[in-house]
Amino acid sequence: MRGKTAIVGAGLSEFGEVPGWGHFELMAQAVERALDDAGLKKNDIDGVFAALSPAGLVSATVSEYLGLHPKVLEGTMLGGSSFINFVQWAALALDAGLCEVALITYGSNARSGGRRPGGMVPTPYEAIYDMRLVNGYALAAARHMHQYGTTRVQLAEIAVAARGWAAKNPKAMVRDALSIDDVLSARMVSDPLTVSDCCLITDGAGALIMTRADRAKDFPNKPAYVLGVAADASHDQIAQMEDLTVTGAARSGPRAYEMAGMGPSDMDVLELYDAFTINTLLFLEDLGFCKKGEGGGFVEGGHIAPGGGLPVNTNGGGLSCVHPGMYGIFLLAEAVEQLRGTAGARQIDGAETALVHGNGGTLSTQVTAILGTENTL
Amino acid sequence: MADTIGLGPDQIYRDNLESGEFKIQQCADCEKYVFYPRHLCPHCGSSSLLWKSASGRAQVYSTTVARRRPDRGGDYNVCIVELEEGPRMTSRVEGIDPDQVTIGMALRHAIADGGDAGPFIVFNPDNSGEA
Ligand SMILES: [Zn+2]
Numbered sequence: 420m421r422g423k424t425a426i427v428g429a430g431l432s433e434f435g436e437v438p439g440w441g442h443f444e445l446m447a448q449a450v451e452r453a454l455d456d457a458g459l460k461k462n463d464i465d466g467v468f469a470a471l472s473p474a475g476l477v478s479a480t481v482s483e484y485l486g487l488h489p490k491v492l493e494g495t496m497l498g499g500s501s502f503i504n505f506v507q508w509a510a511l512a513l514d515a516g517l518c519e520v521a522l523i524t525y526g527s528n529a530r531s532g533g534r535r536p537g538g539m540v541p542t543p544y545e546a547i548y549d550m551r552l553v554n555g556y557a558l559a560a561a562r563h564m565h566q567y568g569t570t571r572v573q574l575a576e577i578a579v580a581a582r583g584w585a586a587k588n589p590k591a592m593v594r595d596a597l598s599i600d601d602v603l604s605a606r607m608v609s610d611p612l613t614v615s616d617c618c619l620i621t622d623g624a625g626a627l628i629m630t631r632a633d634r635a636k637d638f639p640n641k642p643a644y645v646l647g648v649a650a651d652a653s654h655d656q657i658a659q660m661e662d663l664t665v666t667g668a669a670r671s672g673p674r675a676y677e678m679a680g681m682g683p684s685d686m687d688v689l690e691l692y693d694a695f696t697i698n699t700l701l702f703l704e705d706l707g708f709c710k711k712g713e714g715g716g717f718v719e720g721g722h723i724a725p726g727g728g729l730p731v732n733t734n735g736g737g738l739s740c741v742h743p744g745m746y747g748i749f750l751l752a753e754a755v756e757q758l759r760g761t762a763g764a765r766q767i768d769g770a771e772t773a774l775v776h777g778n779g780g781t782l783s784t785q786v787t788a789i790l791g792t793e794n795t796l
Numbered sequence: 797m798a799d800t801i802g803l804g805p806d807q808i809y810r811d812n813l814e815s816g817e818f819k820i821q822q823c824a825d826c827e828k829y830v831f832y833p834r835h836l837c838p839h840c841g842s843s844s845l846l847w848k849s850a851s852g853r854a855q856v857y858s859t860t861v862a863r864r865r866p867d868r869g870g871d872y873n874v875c876i877v878e879l880e881e882g883p884r885m886t887s888r889v890e891g892i893d894p895d896q897v898t899i900g901m902a903l904r905h906a907i908a909d910g911g912d913a914g915p916f917i918v919f920n921p922d923n924s925g926e927a
Contacts, residue, residue, distance in 0.1 A: 543806070544832045545917045546919065547887045554874045557860035565858070608896070609874075610861045658876045658886040659832075663858055699863045 420444035421678055422796045424510040425635035425642035426627050428457025429755045434623025434741045435592035438531040442471060443484045449562040450485065453626035458639050464628075466491035466518030470525065472498070472744055479522060480632060491518040498779025499692055501525075502747035503646050503786035507648040509629045519630065522749075526624030527743035538661035544678040545656045553617060553695070555657040555781030557609035561695040562663040566712065569700070571611050573715035575602035578615050578738050580724035585735025587725060587765035591744060592621055595737045608701030616696040618737035618746070625748035627755070632796075643758045643773070644796060647679030657746070657781040664712070667785035668705035668776060670696075675774075675787035676707075683707040686789070687770040688757045689729065690750040692778035693736040699723070702776050703731070706787065725765070733757060733765045747777040751788070771795055805833035809848065813915040818890035818905055819854060821845040824859035853880040854919060855859060861894040873897050877919055891920040 421725045430452025440448075446469075454461060467489040469481045478494040481487075497504050498623065502523055509521035563569045579599055585591035593655045605613035635642035651667030651674075654660040676682050683706060691702040700714035708729065709717040717723075723731035734753040741749050745782040754773035756762040771794050777786045803811070805821065809832075812819045821830040823837040824844035835882040836843055877887045889897045890906070903919035906924035910916045 489858050547913055548874055548886050548911055549872065550874050550886055551862065554860050554862050557862075558858040558876055561860055562858040573915070607863050609863060637837075656886065658884050663876070695866065 420511055420514065420648075421451070421646050421680065422644050422687070423511045423632050424464065424629055425632050425644045426700065426751065426755050426790070427630050427635050427638040427642050428453040428459065429642070429752045430454070430456055430626045430627030431749070431752055432526065432624035433620050433626060434743065436530055437528065438533070440622065440776065442526045442528055443480065445528060445622060445759055446524050446626070447484060449524065449526060449624040449626035449748070453628050456593040456640060457628045457630060460742070461485055461487065463520045464522045465489050466509060466512055466519060466521035468493045468509050470494050470496050470501040470521045470745070471497070489518070491521070497784040497786070499548065499747045500777030500779035500784045500786040501745065502751060503648065503775055503777035503788050504650050506629070506788050507786070508649065510512065510645050512607040513629060513631050518719075521629040522626060524624070524626040525745055525748045525750065527745065528622045529744040530620050530622045532622070544708065549608070550764065552781060553612060554611045555694040556697055557612045558657060559663045559782060560611050560695070563697065563700070564597065566590055566664055566790070569715035571603060572599055572624070573718060574616055574696040574700065575599040576718045576721070577699045577723070578602045579695070580718065580721060581693060581732050581736040581738040582722070582725070583724040584733050584765055588703065588735050588740060591735035591740040592619055603778050612697070614697055618694045618742040619739070621743045623741045623743040625752050627692060627748065627751055634635065635782065636712070639761045643755045643790045644646035644793070646772075646791045646795060647677070647683070648673040648787065649674035649678065652784050652787040653782070655780060655783050660782060666701050666703070666705050666778075666782050668702050668787060671785045671787040672776070674704040675789050678791040679791070681789060686772050686774040688733060688754070688767045688773045689731045690733070690754050690773060690775045692746060692750060692776055693732055693738050694742070694746065695777060696738070698778055699731065701782070702778075706774065706776060730767045733762065733767065750775045750777060754790050758790060798912055805835055805845070806927065809833040810914055811845070813907055813917070816907060818850045818907065818917055819847045820879070822829060829879070829881035829883050831879065831885050832902055850905065851880045853922065854867045854878060854895060854903045854905065855894045856889065856899050856901045856903065857884055858899060859889070859897045871895070885917070889919050889921065
């Protein structure tokens with residue numbers, strides 16, 4: 420599968436606060452931009468990969484909305500990681516010749532439409548305790564702090580780093596300065612996480628166009644080749660997670676690296692699903708950038724902020740750029756920008772490889788993808 | 797059919813709670829305990845899961861204070877509890893302020909009234925001094 424397919428088009432809708440636009444309208448805006456970006460017409464699309472929360476016949480709705488009769492329809496709902504997972508299945512469908520042009524898309528007016536994220540099916544052994552999405556992540560953070568001495572200041576470093584990147588991204592929703600003290604003194608939502616440890620709730624949509632690698636160079640923009648991709652699920656409800664300090668990324672990551680023939684030290688830029696600050700910390704550990712338990716020390720001193728040692732979440736992340744319920748598609752779009760070299764003030768010089776890691780549910784589903792430029796083939 | 801196959805494990809669990817009994821499953825094949833109730837053992841795949849009375853002793857594996865506005869009921873505890881038998885469950889600790897719940901704290905179970913949702917398990921600090 421390595422290098423056999425590529426992302427050749429990417430588009431984002433207006434995002435942040437976009438009142439008066441519905442899910443599918445925002446999505447169509449992103450699709451329009453992705454098609455323009457790839458120089459394709461909508462009828463060129465013959466594979467549709469889409470998910471929305473709560474789940475419906477989403478890929479059928481997208482097809483109906485765009486007036487398509489796709490040969491491949493996929494809509495597996497894994498939460499926010501769904502879109503990284505779609506890269507795997509689109510790559511396989513393209514490589515098998517089942518379709519020629521795959522569309523991966525998502526849209527939501529979670530902010531203006533007033534629907535809060537986390538619209539999962541309530542699980543019978545959780546709902547009675549009024550367990551919200553944020554509580555699950557707080558439990559993971561509390562356990563990590565207990566087991567490894569991780570501090571709230573270290574978690575705050577992650578929010579501050581994300582804001583630093585957002586300041587370099589004119590499209591990021593929140594760009595004003597944020598200090599560690601700001602994070603610590605923000606309103607507590609679920610101990611130890613304050614509102615500044617939590618992602619934004621925005622409107623927004625994204626769309627990606629994938630084709631086989633043999634025609635990837637026929638498109639106007641530099642392709643981002645799929646070098647590796649792998650998924651893992653460890654639980655649905657977080658009480659069933661074997662160890663709250665170790666996510667499925669510890670399994671999806673090594674499989675994706677193996678497929679790509681690369682390791683953590685080969686990654687030029689990281690886009691990690693930061694629904695909460697603890698996510699970034701857990702994924703840095705589980706994906707091999709530091710040892711288990713050492714994530715807190717690793718992020719200190721602005722190590723993942725602009726000018727630090729490792730560029731992570733260069734668009735500002737879910738914490739400061741955009742997060743309309745499910746964020747996965749935006750991770751991929753940012754990786755594509757970085758690999759094309761078109762990320763403006765936040766561009767990582769000479770970025771040839773990008774690690775994209777998606778998360779869904781309450782640390783439930785984990786999908787890792789490794790993308791690269793032509794030089795990595 | 798219903799005579800021979802009986803009720804599903806979730807219904808049996810709930811019926812036990814209605815009768816004031818906290819029972820969890822133990823696998824007859826791999827001997828591990830299982831919660832939540834299942835038809836197949838998540839460890840070995842066996843369908844020979846037997847009902848056993850839980851000791852009700854547990855400890856806090858992780859805990860958080862879910863912050864809520866006072867006019868909506870105020871702050872409350874959400875935790876993951878590790879039962880003495882091994883399995884973990886989502887629950888809450890009652891009888892103390894939510895921010896006084898700590899990881900490792902010893903607990904004893906109680907059956908709470910969930911109204912229409914039926915009875916459910918909560919925990920209280922175990923002050924008996926026994927390990
Ligand atoms: Zn068993």
